[in-house]
Every structure is written in structure tokens, then in C-alpha cells.
Amino acid sequence: MKFHPTTLKDAVLIELERRGDDRGFFARTFCADEFAANGLPTEFVQQNMSYSATKGTIRGMHFQRAPxxxxxLIRCLxxxxxxxxxxxxxxxxTYKRWEAFELNEENKRQLLVPKGFAHGFQTVxxxxxxxxxxxxxxxxxxEGGxxxxxxxxxxxxxxxxxxxxDKDKKWADFAD
Known part of the structure; x- marks a missing residue:
């Protein structure tokens, strides 16, 4: 994996290193040792999946409050x-700054979103x-948004x- 810093502190874009042959390719999407060597979290307790039928769908912007x-670790399959x-x-x-990343089935990129960030996406x-x-x-x-x-x-x-x-449409205006 190749780890690329973003303009936002602690957020990282991850490129998979594909090893290919006539059958297709193989790539690691997670390795605790490589994540640790790059100062990234190594313990995940849950995996979630979403399906969106329609182009233009927005999911987010969500976060969980401490503790x-x-x-x-986001990936578009x-x-x-x-x-x-x-x-x-x-x-x-980088407080109150945002950044956008295209994740798709072709580029296979992953995005590490740190604690304290709101996260969302739009289907294109x-x-x-x-x-x-x-x-x-x-x-x-x-839960917050x-x-x-x-x-x-x-x-x-x-x-x-x-x-x-409806929930995502109704989040209140942000206040510090």
C-alpha cells in the first residue's frame, strides 16, 4: 500500500499496490504492521456497507462524539x-476545512478518516x-451530523x- 497525506491533518489517502497476472490481480487492503508504521489505527471492530441505487445520492455528513x-477506512467497491x-x-x-476525494471501483483507493471528522459522500x-x-x-x-x-x-x-x-436534510446549522 502507498500512503499519501491529504491537506487535512491526519487524513490519509491509500493506494493499493496491485500484483497482477493473467487471472487479474491481488492487493492488500489492510495490514496492521503497515498501518502502524504510518501512524494509522490498527484496530477495527465493525465493517459496514451501503448500497445506493441512484447517481446523486448523498449520505452524510456523519460523526460519532467522544468517547x-x-x-x-472507506472504500468504494x-x-x-x-x-x-x-x-x-x-x-x-485544519479545523472546519473539508476535502473531497474520488473513490471508485477502478482506482481502488481507500480513505482513512480520523476521529473527530464528519464524513459523507455523493454517488456519481x-x-x-x-x-x-x-x-x-x-x-x-x-451520533452527530x-x-x-x-x-x-x-x-x-x-x-x-x-x-x-430526512435526517441528513435536517441537521442544525453548525455552531462551535
Whole structure:
């Protein structure tokens, strides 16, 4: 794996190193030793998956409050997404900044989203499958979110939204 820093503190884009032959290819998507050597989390307790039928679907921006905050390792298995992360750590030099990454079935990239970030994505193709590992168990009482169009952040989404949960439409304006 190749680990690439992003413009946001502690967030990392990961490229798989494919080993191919006539059958196709093989690649590691996680190795505790390599993650540890790059200062990344090595323990994940849950794996989640989402399927979105329609191009333009937005899922997010979600996070878990401490002490249930979670690191996430995101990967798009089918189709394509623009994954957006937002640093909500008040003590971070990149506080309230966001960055977007294209993850798709072709580039096979993964994104490590650190604790304290809000995370969401928009599908840019139909029939999208996304999977992610999380370092903490889900706790409904610790769930938080940022509205996709909150003026405090000015996130630029690639498409007009086509589908979104009612919950994601109704997150309150961000307040420090």
C-alpha cells in the first residue's frame, strides 16, 4: 500500500499496490504492521456497507462524539463516489476545512478518516456499493451530523442531490 497525506491533518489517502497476472490481480487492503508504521489505527471492530441505487445520492455528513468517536477506512467497491471529509477537531490546524476525494471501483483507493471528522459522500454513478471499517462500535446517543449544505463550511458537491435521508436534510446549522 502507498500512503499519501491529504491537506487535512491526519487524513490519509491509500493506494493499493496491485500484483497482477493473467487471472487479474491481488492487493492488500489492510495490514496492521503497515498501518502502524504510518501512524494509522490498527484496530477495527465493525465493517459496514451501503448500497445506493441512484447517481446523486448523498449520505452524510456523519460523526460519532467522544468517547465513541471512530476512525473510518472507506472504500468504494462498485461504481463511483466523491467522498467528503470535514475536520471538526477545534484544536486542529485544519479545523472546519473539508476535502473531497474520488473513490471508485477502478482506482481502488481507500480513505482513512480520523476521529473527530464528519464524513459523507455523493454517488456519481448509479448502483454504488461502499464499505468501511470503523474503530468503535456504533452508539446512537453519540451520533452527530453536519448538514450537507451548511453555510459554515461551503462544501461543494459534484452534483445536485437526488436522494438523501430526512435526517441528513435536517441537521442544525453548525455552531462551535
Amino acid at each position: 465513541h468517536a471512530e476512525d473510518k 462498485r461504481g463511483a463516489i466523491v467522498d467528503i471529509i470535514l475536520d471538526l477537531r477545534p484544536d486542529s490546524p 454513478s448509479d448502483h454504488v456499493e461502499v464499505t468501511y471499517l470503523v474503530s468503535s462500535r456504533y452508539n446512537g446517543a453519540a 453536519v448538514r450537507w449544505n451548511d453555510p459554515a463550511f461551503g462544501i461543494t458537491w459534484p452534483l445536485a442531490p437526488t436522494e438523501m435521508s
